[in-house]
Amino acid sequence: MKKKKKTTVDMCSDCPAICCHDLALMITKPKSKEEISELKWEIMYDTVNVCIRNHKWYTLIKGRCIYLDKNNLCSNYNNRPGRCRRHNPPDCERYGGWYDVMISSPEELDDYLKNRKK
Ligand code: SF4
Numbered sequence: 487m488k489k490k491k492k493t494t495v496d497m498c499s500d501c502p503a504i505c506c507h508d509l510a511l512m513i514t515k516p517k518s519k520e521e522i523s524e525l526k527w528e529i530m531y532d533t534v535n536v537c538i539r540n541h542k543w544y545t546l547i548k549g550r551c552i553y554l555d556k557n558n559l560c561s562n563y564n565n566r567p568g569r570c571r572r573h574n575p576p577d578c579e580r581y582g583g584w585y586d587v588m589i590s591s592p593e594e595l596d597d598y599l600k601n602r603k604k
């Protein structure tokens with residue numbers, strides 16, 4: 487029997503809306519000592535990570551969208567921003583395809599930059 491393809495709605499069902507609990511802001515790749523030091527300072531906070539996707543760098547700030555209701559559903563669904571509309575599975579946090587690299591501490595940033603130079 488042919489397997490039915492999962493739709494976006496199926497793939498989101500029972501998800502605790504992981505994508506509505508983080509905010510990705512694009513940044514430029516840190517190059518100078520000062521830029522690296524600034525970024526290290528940001529990721530000392532446990533609510534802030536850095537992720538890299540398709541060679542683009544982002545700070546990822548954990549939090550919770552104010553429009554997410556207590557059932558983890560969007561209470562602003564019809565007016566949700568384009569960024570929300572374009573963010574769909576399987577290219578999302580739940581299925582692991584959203585980023586290529588996740589960096590969550592100054593030490594991990596040092597390791598990543600050191601290994602990239604090799
Ligand atoms: S897009 Fe991904 S992370 Fe967001 S609700 Fe759907 S399955 Fe969950």
Ligand code: SF4
Nearest residue numbers: 506551553554560570
């Ligand atoms: S507006 Fe809705 S879909 Fe967008 S982040 Fe908030 S709760 Fe999620």
